[in-house]
Amino acid sequence: MTTTATVTEPRTAVRRRSGVLTRLVSTPAGLAGTVLVVLVLVAAAVGPLLAPYSFAETNFSYPYQQLFTQGFWLGTDDLGRDVLSRLLYGLRASLLVGLLAVGLAVAVGTPLGLLAGYWRPADMVISRFVDVTLAFPFLILAVGLAAISGASLSNAAIALGIGFIPNVLRVVRGETMRLKQESFVKAAVATDAPLWRILGRHILPNTLSAIIVQATVILPAAIIGESMLSFLGLGIQPPNPSLGIMLSDAQQYIYRAPSVAVLTGLTIIIMCFAFNLFGDALRDALDPNSSKGH
Amino acid sequence: MGRFLAVRAVESLITLLISAAVIFLGVRALPGDPARAMAGEEATPEQLAAIRADLGLDQPLLVQFLAFLRNTVTFDLGTSTRTGQEITQMLAAAIPVTLQLSVYAIIVAIIIGITFGMYAERRRGKPDELLANAGVLLGLSVPNFWLGLLGILILAVMLGIVPASGYVPFFESPVRSIYHLTLPALVLGTGLAAVIARQTRASLIETMGTDYVRTARATGIAPRRVLFRYGLRNSLIVLVTIVGLQLGGLISGAVVTERIFALPGLGRMTLDAVFSRDYPVIQAVVLVVTFSYVLINFLVDVLYSVVNPRIRTGGARA
Numbered sequence: 112m113t114t115t116a117t118v119t120e121p122r123t124a125v126r127r128r129s130g131v132l133t134r135l136v137s138t139p140a141g142l143a144g145t146v147l148v149v150l151v152l153v154a155a156a157v158g159p160l161l162a163p164y165s166f167a168e169t170n171f172s173y174p175y176q177q178l179f180t181q182g183f184w185l186g187t188d189d190l191g192r193d194v195l196s197r198l199l200y201g202l203r204a205s206l207l208v209g210l211l212a213v214g215l216a217v218a219v220g221t222p223l224g225l226l227a228g229y230w231r232p233a234d235m236v237i238s239r240f241v242d243v244t245l246a247f248p249f250l251i252l253a254v255g256l257a258a259i260s261g262a263s264l265s266n267a268a269i270a271l272g273i274g275f276i277p278n279v280l281r282v283v284r285g286e287t288m289r290l291k292q293e294s295f296v297k298a299a300v301a302t303d304a305p306l307w308r309i310l311g312r313h314i315l316p317n318t319l320s321a322i323i324v325q326a327t328v329i330l331p332a333a334i335i336g337e338s339m340l341s342f343l344g345l346g347i348q349p350p351n352p353s354l355g356i357m358l359s360d361a362q363q364y365i366y367r368a369p370s371v372a373v374l375t376g377l378t379i380i381i382m383c384f385a386f387n388l389f390g391d392a393l394r395d396a397l398d399p400n401s402s403k404g405h
Numbered sequence: 406m407g408r409f410l411a412v413r414a415v416e417s418l419i420t421l422l423i424s425a426a427v428i429f430l431g432v433r434a435l436p437g438d439p440a441r442a443m444a445g446e447e448a449t450p451e452q453l454a455a456i457r458a459d460l461g462l463d464q465p466l467l468v469q470f471l472a473f474l475r476n477t478v479t480f481d482l483g484t485s486t487r488t489g490q491e492i493t494q495m496l497a498a499a500i501p502v503t504l505q506l507s508v509y510a511i512i513v514a515i516i517i518g519i520t521f522g523m524y525a526e527r528r529r530g531k532p533d534e535l536l537a538n539a540g541v542l543l544g545l546s547v548p549n550f551w552l553g554l555l556g557i558l559i560l561a562v563m564l565g566i567v568p569a570s571g572y573v574p575f576f577e578s579p580v581r582s583i584y585h586l587t588l589p590a591l592v593l594g595t596g597l598a599a600v601i602a603r604q605t606r607a608s609l610i611e612t613m614g615t616d617y618v619r620t621a622r623a624t625g626i627a628p629r630r631v632l633f634r635y636g637l638r639n640s641l642i643v644l645v646t647i648v649g650l651q652l653g654g655l656i657s658g659a660v661v662t663e664r665i666f667a668l669p670g671l672g673r674m675t676l677d678a679v680f681s682r683d684y685p686v687i688q689a690v691v692l693v694v695t696f697s698y699v700l701i702n703f704l705v706d707v708l709y710s711v712v713n714p715r716i717r718t719g720g721a722r723a
Binding site: 140238239243245246247248249254257258259260274331332335338342343358361362365369375376379382 | 548558661699
């Protein structure tokens with residue numbers, strides 16, 4: 112009896128998810144979000160192959176080239192570096208930091224959320240941990256990490272990742288508290304299943320969709336956070352490319368070549384808008400009862 | 406309610422203590438030996454030992470931590486290694502700037518956010534609902550400092566409507582002060598406005614579907630009045646919590662906004678300190694930010710329990 116319950120539950124979850132894709136692309140917003148996300152991912156994956164130049168290649172004879180110049184379709188910056196190439200590399204770096212931050216937040220937030228939602232005494236301790244984490248805004252964490260071990264890509268990702276732990280933790284905790292009341296979990300408890308199995312085999316698979324949605328919501332925020340840190344000099348360090356560094360450079364010569372600042376900003380916006388749109392549509396697709404029509 | 410607040414007070418105190426411990430240990434993890442930095446490279450071991458004893462570095466960690474707490478509580482934050490200035494004085498000059506900017510940004514965000522959220526709710530089921538939703542998502546996708554750069558370029562340089570930078574203390578000239586901070590506040594407020602718009606829309610959809618709103622409608626109260634008196638009023642309660650929770654993001658945003666507009670606030674103080682390795686200042690700023698975050702959120706809870714008598718210890722915080 113209990114074994115059937117434990118085996119079927121994850122399966123239904125999987126089956127539900129396969130129908131999700133169809134529902135996701137059936138709305139205009141969902142379709143647009145999915146297409147944009149795929150484009151961003153492809154651009155990040157094969158960007159260096161598409162880029163006509165290296166991100167660091169300078170052409171001192173061609174600084175501040177206009178848009179649509181032969182050879183430099185999106186113009187060049189103050190050092191004559193090709194803006195299109197730098198955008199492709201920068202997008203890749205920003206996305207990497209965003210993904211690392213989300214990975215860290217999920218890796219730490221999920222187990223803590225499961226424990227906090229399942230076991231009340233742990234909740235007390237973990238809630239304090241969340242409070243402390245919230246008291247350190249990611250920028251302040253980045254400032255601290257930069258002071259201790261210097262500004263870098265990994266420190267930016269760590270600061271952002273820690274900053275988003277509470278978001279993941281809250282969602283998983285809430286889902287766990289809800290699932291704890293479900294009969295299949297109670298059945299598992301009745302068979303004296305060990306804690307790790309109840310959490311890992313019975314509860315975790317059913318929190319996955321909530322975690323995925325949360326991850327798509329955090330990612331754009333992390334990408335903006337990365338650009339902010341790099342802009343301030345607290346993230347990726349030049350000459351490595353990053354959208355934040357490009358904006359910080361572009362600020363110096365914004366009156367001469369505003370297109371660099373505008374294009375870099377638009378790249379960040381398109382990236383983040385893609386994931387926000389996708390995440391929003393995904394949430395609706397995963398939960399047909401939410402918001403729309405009810 | 407008294408019990409709820411007592412529990413929250415104890416929780417906040419614990420959070421403050423742990424935060425202080427984290428900062429204390431973080432400062433210990435900083436590279437370099439403070440005694441050697443003060444004494445110079447040629448110092449003898451005896452001189453180093455004397456300086457260590459003077460700084461209390463030879464004491465057990467717990468004793469050092471208690472001293473650290475005592476200094477924090479008495480606002481004895483030391484002096485800047487870069488300028489030699491008292492850090493308390495530096496903070497006294499910087500905090501009003503950041504505070505004024507943040508409060509102004511919150512007000513701007515609430516006005517824009519609620520207006521937009523109400524608009525998005527009213528458009529539900531109509532073709533331009535998509536547009537209203539996309540607008541909110543777009544607001545979440547724009548890096549605010551980029552808006553700042555463009556704002557300076559277009560509004561300040563090309564059109565000359567607002568000043569590009571500069572700060573005028575509020576009590577010197579309130580009008581000019583607000584005038585100078587308008588663009589920065591708009592820039593800092595956008596992200597928060599998008600969050601508020603989204604929340605306002607969601608909670609309006611929920612409240613407008615409740616029985617008491619239906620009853621109010623049935624009694625013939627004008628739709629606009631129903632929206633404001635019954636719908637929005639309930640959404641406002643949630644707003645208090647959101648602003649409290651978004652405070653961390655607001656502080657991070659304030660740092661970058663101050664940088665762009667050259668405002669002499671906490672953000673600039675922080676960045677100057679980081680790039681000149683001015684550790685006492687970094688420590689002080691981190692202390693101020695974390696402590697004010699915890700205290701403001703405690704005040705938010707107090708306010709919340711006053712506004713909403715349903716709050717009890719359990720389930721109030723999620």
